Ligand code: GDP
């Protein structure tokens with residue numbers, strides 16, 4: 335058994351159980367089994383391969399996928415990475431300031447992909463943590479794990495490291511929030527590899543959607559997904575959005591009209607819940623924006 339760390343052209347880099355890495359080709363037979371030849375093998379795939387040399391091999395089969403991050407272009411699904419356990423949504427308490435509506439967009443994407451989302455608010459050294467009480471309350475009560483951290487001062491890093499242990503984790507969030515700094519704080523040994531990956535990207539050697547799994551010193555991987563910076567609500571149609579908001583979903587089922595969009599209708603259970611103060615107004619506004627397909 336092996337794990338695909340990255341795919342470059344026709345070659346997949348596969349990590350064996352003993353952590354050695356093989357450059358693998360894919361069996362021709364396997365290719366014809368798929369309707370989308372470009373994605374016979376994707377980063378993150380659990381595969382079965384046969385070594386054909388000291389560090390070469392051939393992938394014989396690919397296990398069924400879960401937790402897939404993908405995007406659709408020209409009607410085809412492009413897998414960015416497969417078998418993701420969790421998505422850490424990194425934001426920043428200052429420079430750049432917190433953007434809760436952006437957090438909601440990432441949450442909807444994670445819920446849609448069936449990937450567990452966690453929230454991480456970095457740079458808490460720049461503010462009084464009491465300022466975050468409301469936002470932590472809203473997301474905490476929805477059952478999302480929230481990490482308040484500072485990569486700079488080392489606050490909350492041990493707990494975050496434990497959250498990564500044994501898991502395959504995507505770190506997402508707008509650029510500048512401190513994703514690289516956090517990874518380096520979590521695992522100093524990662525330093526070289528993380529910066530090496532981004533330096534190659536700067537030179538444009540890779541396409542922007544090439545994902546890489548970076549093995550952690552212990553168990554698990556962090557997944558570097560350059561394309562995720564331009565995170566879109568891939569594949570999500572407006573009618574599905576309410577079902578992906580944990581707080582709105584239960585009210586949406588109570589609306590008078592089964593096709594209620596919870597925007598302009600009268601006698602809408604969601605709008606009533608907002609008016610009664612049961613549903614958070616800002617979360618509802620987030621919902622309306624995403625439902626309307628507005629840009630972040
Ligand atoms: P990325 O684009 O998300 O990978 O963000 P970087 O890790 O490159 O960090 C962006 C900037 O934020 C850099 O100037 C970091 O030094 C700074 N930064 C990162 N973490 C912290 C933090 O916890 N506190 C403060 N004050 N600055 C930070």
Ligand code: ZN
Nearest residue numbers: 589594596602
């Ligand atoms: Zn409604």
